[in-house]
Amino acid sequence: MSQEFYTRVTQAVINGDKELVVSLAKEGLETGLKPLDIIRQGLTPGMDVVGDRFSSGEYFLPHLVMAGDTMKSALAELEPALKAAGSTRESLGTVVIGTVAGDIHEIGKSLVGTMLTANGFVVHDLGVDVPTEKFVEAVVDTEADIVGMSALLTTTMRNQDSIIKELTEAGLRDRVKVLIGGAPVTSEWADDIGADGYAEDAIGAVKLARRLVGVE
Numbered sequence: 001m002s003q004e005f006y007t008r009v010t011q012a013v014i015n016g017d018k019e020l021v022v023s024l025a026k027e028g029l030e031t032g033l034k035p036l037d038i039i040r041q042g043l044t045p046g047m048d049v050v051g052d053r054f055s056s057g058e059y060f061l062p063h064l065v066m067a068g069d070t071m072k073s074a075l076a077e078l079e080p081a082l083k084a085a086g087s088t089r090e091s092l093g094t095v096v097i098g099t100v101a102g103d104i105h106e107i108g109k110s111l112v113g114t115m116l117t118a119n120g121f122v123v124h125d126l127g128v129d130v131p132t133e134k135f136v137e138a139v140v141d142t143e144a145d146i147v148g149m150s151a152l153l154t155t156t157m158r159n160q161d162s163i164i165k166e167l168t169e170a171g172l173r174d175r176v177k178v179l180i181g182g183a184p185v186t187s188e189w190a191d192d193i194g195a196d197g198y199a200e201d202a203i204g205a206v207k208l209a210r211r212l213v214g215v216e
């Protein structure tokens with residue numbers, strides 16, 4: 001399908017038009033598009049435009065809320081197709097994932113969780129604004145192989161550091177791999193705080209998670 005289709009998806013996100021975005025997601029799947037292409041080429045560029053307009057003062061918080069709700073509706077439509085591949089596989093490992101304390105951005109974290117599930121991991125999603133100690137408890141309770149922490153704000157990414165410190169103090173750091181991500185996060189930051197890796201997007205997170213459990 002043409003670039004024009006993806007542009008319509010992007011515009012629907014910018015306009016916060018849930019009904020349209022859901023019907024476009026359906027249409028895309030019906031015409032054989034890959035759900036991930038609809039996300040990467042249609043939905044995410046829309047979120048970026050809204051984010052940029054928010055930064056420049058053209059848009060306000062309600063626009064962010066609307067864009068977030070719109071993208072979530074589209075993802076709900078795409079999720080069964082995204083997850084379909086994972087259900088038949090043997091588990092590659094257990095992942096605990098969440099957005100760090102003080103941060104309520106959930107879409108990227110949930111997408112990473114969905115893609116990990118789709119690729120054979122058992123995922124325990126702790127949600128958003130997750131207190132540091134809850135990450136540590138969940139690692140113990142689920143015997144996780146990997147803990148994934150998402151942070152979308154420069155002010156909350158330092159909580160990724162706190163979680164690693166808590167894991168170390170609890171004597172768990174050698175037993176669990178740490179994967180971090182989120183828009184302001186970089187591989188330098190991952191090195192600084194002693195994470196096992198940083199992924200820029202959901203596909204990168206799957207690749208890294210596979211490597212961390214020794215599959216690649």
Ligand code: B1M
Pocket residue numbers: 044047048049050051052054055061064065067068069097102103104105106107108109111112147148149150151152153154155179180181182183184198199200201202203205
């Ligand atoms: Co917020 N927000 N927001 N927001 N928001 C950003 C992040 C911002 C960049 C917008 C901007 O100014 N340009 C800016 C952060 C600036 C900064 O700190 N650098 C910002 C701000 C300032 C804020 C508030 C402070 C605004 C305010 O109140 N004044 C506030 C903070 C609230 C809080 O958390 N305490 C706030 C609130 C919100 C909403 C709640 C309204 C809403 C989120 C709704 C929801 O999640 N249900 C929202 C939204 C929608 C955005 C933008 C527009 C879009 C985020 C998104 O969902 N992107 C965002 C601007 C932007 O990103 N362009 C912005 C789509 C998603 C698929 O991408 O989350 O990046 P992303 O995830 C990617 C990768 O980052 C990576 O893979 C994902 C998939 O490819 N990834 C991982 C993410 N987590 C990973 C974990 C991994 C690995 C990879 O391993 C574990």
